[in-house]
Amino acid sequence: MDQLRSTCTTSYALLFATDCLIKTCTTCCSAQDTIGLFGDLCRLGIVPAAWTCNILLKFAAEGGDSEVVVSAYDQIKEFGLTLDAHALVLITRSLFREKKADKAFQMWVEMIEMGVKPDVIAYSSFITGLCDCGKVDLAYAILQEINREGIQVEDMAYNTVMDGLCKEMRLQEAEMLLENKTRQGLTPDIYGYSYLIRSYGKAGNLLKVLDHYQAMVSHGFETNCHIASYLLQCFMKLGMTSQVTEHFQKLRDSGLHLDGVLYNIAMDAYCKDGNMDEAVKLLREMKAEGLTPDRVHYTCVIKGYCLKGDVPNARQAFEVMLKANVKPDVVTYNILASGFCKNGLVTEVFDLLDHMADRGVAKQGKFVDRFACSKLMNDLCRDGNAQGASTVCSMMLENNVIPDVISYTKLISAYCQTGDMHNALLWFHDMVQRGLSVDVIVYTVLMNGYCKVGQMEEACKLFDQMTSLGIKPDVIAYTMLLDGHLKEYLQRCWQGVSKERRIYVLRTKQNRLLSSMKKMEIKPDVPFYTVLIDGYCKAGDFEKARGEFDEVLQKGLTPDQHVYAALICGYCSQGEIEKAQDLFEEMVDRGIKPHVLAFSVLNQKTLRERQYK
Template identity: 55%
Template sequence: MLVWRRPKCAAEWFRHWMVFSRETFSCPFSALATAVQSDSSSGDEKPDSVLGNKIIRRQPRGLSSDSIVQTLRCLRRKPAVAFAYFKDTESIGFHHDFSTYSEIIHILTHSLQGKMLISLFCEIVSPTGSGGPEILALMNHLRRTCAAPHALSFAINCLIKAYTMCHDAQATIDMLSHLCRLGYVPSAWACNFVLKFVAQSSGTEMVVAAYDQMKCSQMTLDADSLNIVTRSLFKAKKADEAVQLWVEMVEIGVKPHGYSSFVIGLCGCGKYDLAYEVLQWVSQERVPIEAVAYNMAMDGLCKEMRLEAAEKILELKAKQGCVPDVYGYSYLIRSYCKIGNILKAVDHCEAMESHGIKINCHIVGYLLQCLRKLGKTFEVVVHFEKFRDSGIYLDKVVYNIAIDAYCKLGNMNEAVNLLNEMMSRGLVPDRIHYTCLINGYCLTGEMQKAQQEFMKMLKANIKPDIVTCNILATGFGRSGLFMEIFDLLNLMMAEGLQPTSLIYGVAIDSLCKRGKLSEAEKLFYTVEEKGIDNIEALHSAMVCGYLNSGWSNYAYMLFLRVTQQGNLVDHFACSKLIDDLCRDENVKEASDVLSMMLKKNVVPDVVSYTHLISAYCQTGDMSTALLWFDDMVGRGCSPDATVYTVLMNGYCRAGQFQEAWKLFDQMVKLNIKPDVVAYTVLLNGTLKETIQRGLQGFAKERRRYLLREKHQKLLSSMEGEDIEPDVQCYTVLIDGRCKAEFLEEARVLFDEMFQKGLTPDVDTYRVLIDGYRRQGEIRKAEVLQKMKDKLTSPDV
C-alpha cells in the first residue's frame, strides 16, 4: 500500500501529485482524494462502521472545507480535474459547504465549463437532489468576486438552463427576477431561452406574463424575444395583441427581423388586411420577405375575394425580386374562376406561362369548371382537348369535367371514349365518373345503356351512392320504366343504401301516372310509418300524385295533415295545389294553402299569387283579390304584367273601368311593360264601358266618339311599344267597330289580319257576322258564315 504524506505547501503537493499521477490514477479517484487530503498521522483512522446491512461512511479526518478549497485553487487550471475531485470528495462522504461550492463555481465559470457548471447547478437547485447552499447567496458571492463580466453572464446562463431542467416555467421566471434584484442583468440569450422554455411548456398567457415581467425588470429584450412572444400569440389566435406588442417593441427601438414569420402569423389568424399593409410597408423599406409569406397573404385575400389586393401583392413580390411561382397565380386563377371571370383567369394563365411556369392539372380544372358553370359546354370540350394535346398531365377530376361536358352535349360516344382513354392512362374511374355517364344516358333517354353503366359500376366493386340512385330513378320515372324503379329500390336495400324521399317520390309519382293510386298510397303510408329523412319530399310527392290523378281534395286534406304536424310540402307542391284548387273553383281552400305558407315564413311566388288573385277575380270578389295583390307587393314579390292584367280584367268584368285604368297607369309608372294581352283587356273593357253608358242613356254619337278615341289611344300606345295585335286583339277591335256601327273599319281590320299572316278564329268571324246582321247586310253575313263553316269543318 502506497503511503503518501500530505505536503506542507500546495506547490510541494502538486509536485508530488505529478510524480505519482501514473500510479494514483490507476486506482479509483476516491482513494486519490482521500490520500491527497490524509495527514501523516491518519494511520489510526477508523474504517467505516457497519450498522446492520447499511454502511455508514465516515468522513476522513483529513478532509475539511479549507483543505478542499486549497486543493481546488491548486487545480484552477485543470477545471475537469477540479470538478472530478470535487465530486469524488462528495462521494466519500464529505459535505460541501458554501466555501467549497463557491470555489468550484468560480473555477468552472472562469474556464467556461458549461456542461459541468449546469450539472453542478442542477444538483444545487433540484428539488430531489442532495441540495447545497442557497443558490442566490452563491450567485451573489460570485457577483462580488468575479471580475470578468463575460464569465458572470456565462454563469447566469448556465443557472437558467439548469433551472429549466429542474423546475417549471413559473419557478424559472421567478429565479430570473430574483437575479435581477441582486443586480444581475441577464443577457438577451438568457431572456430568450426562458421565453422559449415558457412557450414550449406553458400557455400563451404565461409567455406574455413572462415577457411583461422581463420588461418591468428592464431585462435585455431583442428581436428574437419579439418573435418568440408574437409566435406564441399567433398560435393562440391573438393577432391583435401580437400587433400591439410589435408596435411597442418598434417604438422602444427594437428593430424586428422576423417579418416573414409575422406576416405568416397574421395570415394564420385571418388578418389578411394587416398582412397586406405590412407587405406594402416592407416593400417600401426593401426588407426581404420569404415567398411563402407573400403566397399565404395572396391565398387569404383570394378567399375573401379581394382580388385586386391579391394582384397588388403579386406585383410587390416581383418588385422584391422573388421569383414568381405557381402558387400565387393558382390562387388568383382559382378565385377568378369561382366568380365566373374567365377572361381574367385566362390572363393570369398567360402571364404565368410567360414567366416559364407550367400550368398544372389543378389550374386546368379551375378553368374547365368555370366554363362549365358559365354554361359554355362546347368551350369545355375545346379547351380540354387543347390542354390534353399540349402534354399536360390531367387527373381524374379534369377528365370527369370533360366527360360531363360530352354528356350534356349528348355526345355519349365521345364521353365513353374519354373514359376509356382515362383508364388507358392508368387512371381508375370512380363513382363520380360512372354517375356522370349514367346521368348523360338518362338525359338522352337511353335508359338501357344507363342501366349497363350502373351494372359495370357494381361489377367494378364501386358502390353507388344516393346521388347515383336518385339520377337513375329520376331517369326511370321520366321514361315510364316503373318496374325498374322498384328493382332499383330492392337493389339499394341489398347494398345497404337507404332510399331517399326523392326515390320514393319518383316511385309514388310513377304509380299515380299508371293509375295505381291505391298502390301509391300504400307505399306512401308504409314509408311514412317507417320513418325517413327529409320526409317533406315524400309528402310533396304524394300531394303531387293526388293532383296528377285529379284528386285535389285529397291533396288538400293531406296538406292540412302535414301542416298540422308542423311540416310543409315543398314550394312546387304548394304552387300546384293552389293552381288546381283555383281551377276547381275551391278558392277558399287555395287561400288557406297560401296563408299557411306565409305562417311557415314561406313566401309564395308571383305565379301562386296570380292564380289566387285570378280565382277571386273570376268570382267577382275584387276586394279580396286586391288584398292578396297588396300582400304580394308588401312581401317583396315584384308584380309582373300578368298579375296586373288579371286584376284589370277582373275590374273590367265587374264594371269598375276606372280602377282598371288606374292599374294600367300604375304598371306603366313602375316600368312594367304591358303586353298584347293587357292591351286587349283594356280594349275590351273600353267596349264594355261604352255599352254600359248606352244603358245609362248616353247619346249614341257620344258613345261612338269615346270608343274610337280610347281605342285609338291604346293602339297608339301599342305602336309606341312595338306591340303587334294578335288574333284576340283584332277580334276585340272588330267587335268594337261593329257595335259602334263602323262596319267598313271592322272589315278593314279583318282584311288586315290576313295581310299580317294571322288567321281569324271562330270568335272573329262571329263578331263580324253579328255586326253585319245587326246592320241588315245579310248577304255579307252569309258569305262570312260560309267562311266560318269551312274553318270549323272536320275536313279542314
C-alpha cells in the same frame, strides 16, 4: 442562483446557468411556474439573455394558449429585458394561431417601438399571419411599404398576399404585386402564376388565363394537374367543351400525371356534348391507371345520361356505382330522380327516395334535403302531376322537412290548373298553419283558380282577406279579378239576365277595382288595360273602350297586339269595319305584328260587308 450571482466573476457563467435552469424548467414544470421562476430570477438582479427569453416564449407558445405567451412577454417587459426578432415571431404567431389579428398587430407595433428590429423571417411570418386571419388589406399595405424601403421578404409572404388578393378577386393588385416581386430581384414561382390562373379562370377571363399560363411556361415552370384543371375549368365555364376535351388529350399525351379532378372535367365536357361513349371510356381509363372513381365521377356520368333522356343507362350507371361501393349523396339521388321525373317515371322516383332511406343517406329523420325534394315537386308540378307533387310534399312533412313558399305555391297552382280547388285550398291552409310567409303571389294563384272555375265570390273573399292581412295586391291580382268579372258577365248572358243589368253590374265591379287600385297607388299596365278594354267592348261601351285605349298612349305605355285585338274585335262585332280597319293599319304602322284573332275577325267581317253590298 442567488449565491452564484454574488460570487460569479464572469457574466457569461451566470447567463449560462440561467439558461440551463430555464431549459430544465421547460422539461419538468408548467409554463406558468416557469414564468414565475423567470420573474424571481429577474428580481434577484439577474438579467437573462435574449436567447433565454426566447426559450421561455417558445415554451409558453407550445401550450397553444396565447394568453400564457402574453403573460411571459409582460414579465420580460416588466424588467426591461432586450428582445429580438425571433421573440417577435413567437409572440405574434401565437396570437395569429388564435385569430387575434388585432392583438398581434398591437404587439408588433409595441415591440418595434421598444427597439425590436424585425428581420426577413419576422416580416414574412407577420404578413402571412395577417392573411391567415383575413387581414389581406393590412398585409398588402405592409408589404408595399417594406418594398419601398428595399426590405426583402420570403416568397411565402408574397404568395400568401397574392393568394388573399386573388381570393377576393383583386386581380390587378395581385398582378402588380407579382411585378414588384420581380423588381425586388426575386424570381417568380409557380404559386403566384397558379393563383392568378385559378382566379381569372373563375372570372371566365380566358385571355388573362392564357397570358399567365404562357408566362409561367416561359419562365421554365412545367404545368401540373392543379394548374391544368384551372385552365380546363375556365374552358368549361365559357362552354368551350371541345377545347376541354382537346386540351385534355394533349395533357394526356404529354405524360402529365392526370388526377381525378382533370378526369372529371373532361368527362363532364363529353357528357355536355352528349358523347357518353367517350365519357364512359374515361371512367374505365381511370380504373386502368390505378385511379378510383369517386361519387363525383359516377354522378357526372349519371347526369350525362339523364340529359340525353337515356334513363336505362343512367340507372345502370347508378347500379355500377353501388356495386363499386361508392356511396351516392343527395346530389346523385336528386339528378337521378329528376331524370325519372322528366320521363314520367314517378313510381321510380318514390322507390329512389325509399332507397335513400335504406342506404342511410337521409339522417336525423330526413329522407332528403329540402332542395332535392323541392326540385322534384317543381318538376312534377311542371308536368301537371299535382297528385305526385302532393305525395312528395306529404313525405317531406312526415320527415320534418317543410317545403318553402315557392314549392307550396307551385303545388297550389298545379291543383288550380286542374280545377281541383278543394286540394288547392287544403295546401294553402297547411302552408298558413305552418307559419310560412304567405305573399301576394300565392293569393293571386288561388284567386285565379277560383276565377277559372267560375267561383268569383270565393275569389273576392280571398282578395278581401289578403288586404285585411296587410298584403298589398299587385297589378296582376287586379287584372285577374277584372278578367274574372268579365267572364262572369259573359256567363250570365246565358242565364237570362238582362243586358242592361249585366252591364251595370260589370261596370260597378270594374269601377270598384279601379278605385281600389288608385287608393293603393297601383298603376295599370298593358295587360290590365287589355282586359279592361275587352270588357268595355263586350258591354257595348265602345266610347269608354276607345278612351281607355287613348289613355294607354297618353301614359307612354306601348300597346301590344292583344290591346289592338280587343278593340278591333269589338268594333267588328258592332259592324264598325272602317274603325276596325283604321286601327288595324295603325297597328301595322307601329310595327306591331297583328294578332291572329284580330286579323281573322276583321277579314271575315270585311268579306261579309262586301257580300252584303
